[in-house]
Amino acid sequence: MSYESLTPRSSEPTLAHHGGATITSSIINLLNTIVGAGILAMPFAYKANGIILGTIIIGLAGLTAGFGLYLQGLGSSFVPPGHASFFSLAKITYPSLAVLFDVAIAIKCFGVGVSYLIIVGDLMPQIMQSLNISKDILLDRNFWVAVSMGIVGPLSYLRKLDSLKYTSIVALVSVGYLVLIVVGHFIIGDTASQRGPIRVVEPSSLSAILQSLPIIIFAFTCHQNMFSVLNELTEATEDKFRTIITSSIGSSAGFYVIVGLCGYLSFGDNVGGNIIGMCKYFLGGGSASGGWGSAPDPGCARFASCWDRE
Numbered sequence: 001m002s003y004e005s006l007t008p009r010s011s012e013p014t015l016a017h018h019g020g021a022t023i024t025s026s027i028i029n030l031l032n033t034i035v036g037a038g039i040l041a042m043p044f045a046y047k048a049n050g051i052i053l054g055t056i057i058i059g060l061a062g063l064t065a066g067f068g069l070y071l072q073g074l075g076s077s078f079v080p081p082g083h084a085s086f087f088s089l090a091k092i093t094y095p096s097l098a099v100l101f102d103v104a105i106a107i108k109c110f111g112v113g114v115s116y117l118i119i120v121g122d123l124m125p126q127i128m129q130s131l132n133i134s135k136d137i138l139l140d141r142n143f144w145v146a147v148s149m150g151i152v153g154p155l156s157y158l159r160k161l162d163s164l165k166y167t168s169i170v171a172l173v174s175v176g177y178l179v180l181i182v183v184g185h186f187i188i189g190d191t192a193s194q195r196g197p198i199r200v201v202e203p204s205s206l207s208a209i210l211q212s213l214p215i216i217i218f219a220f221t222c223h224q225n226m227f228s229v230l231n232e233l234t235e236a237t238e239d240k241f242r243t244i245i246t247s248s249i250g251s252s253a254g255f256y257v258i259v260g261l262c263g264y265l266s267f268g269d270n271v272g273g274n275i276i277g278m279c280k281y282f283l284g285g286g287s288a289s290g291g292w293g294s295a296p297d298p299g300c301a302r303f304a305s306c307w308d309r310e
Helices: 022-032 037-048 052-077 086-094 095-130 140-154 161-188 208-217 223-234 238-270 300-305
Strands: none
Touching: 022 161, 022 223, 037 052, 037 161, 037 208, 037 238, 052 086, 052 208, 052 223, 086 095, 095 140, 095 223, 140 161, 161 208, 161 238, 161 300, 223 238, 238 300
16 A cells, blocks of 8 residues: 555644655654664673574564554554644544553653663763763762753753754764774774673573563664654655655664674673673773773663663
């Protein structure tokens, strides 16, 4: 069934549509939505599944997530242009549950926000220590949580997702830096002394596979922002949203495979739930994990599986 063949069922008059987002900005925003805390736990997921099965599961999770986004694109044709939302579609399908959908999304997004504040509070004091900064306030996690809230809070009140395209670029540059750190340590090979066994085919255990599934599945979460992306496009044709979905899902899957493989091959079965906590933030000099909390942290992996990106 093609996008154009779907006939909107809404009997409401067509409302004004003021979309102006480009395909590029939509890809940037959706990709930034996808790539979240889950990327830190990808090597841990490879530890549970082995290299081959881990890569297959990432691919399948990306395909199913992309198909869900595609269905959202098709479903948006049943409401007036520029006004697609879970609430508006639920009013057509299950009117009595429309509010419940919005409540569930609100709770999920709140959890995402809390997870990022926790990550910032954990990592920023360590970064300050790596820069030999000893000022007490800069080593206080509460200070960095407050600073993050001060920055993110005003941005949350912007009316259009497309207005965040520049902050999304900054966030993706940060993700690129993370990828360079993990890949750099793998290429340099300075983690050899800490590397555990590496399993290519054999998974760790059935329970480990099941525990790693939420990490990978939730790492592709972005569906709560898909309708905003569609609403802000000048013309949400099938070709456009297929390009957006393919580019964002494909790029995020590439990031996950690269970070997961390089992190796992660097530390083997000794890898923890937070790969950045095991690596130096600046390449060169010293051991890879000296002074950076080299102990495995499976709790971080479980936390990332529960609350991935917004």
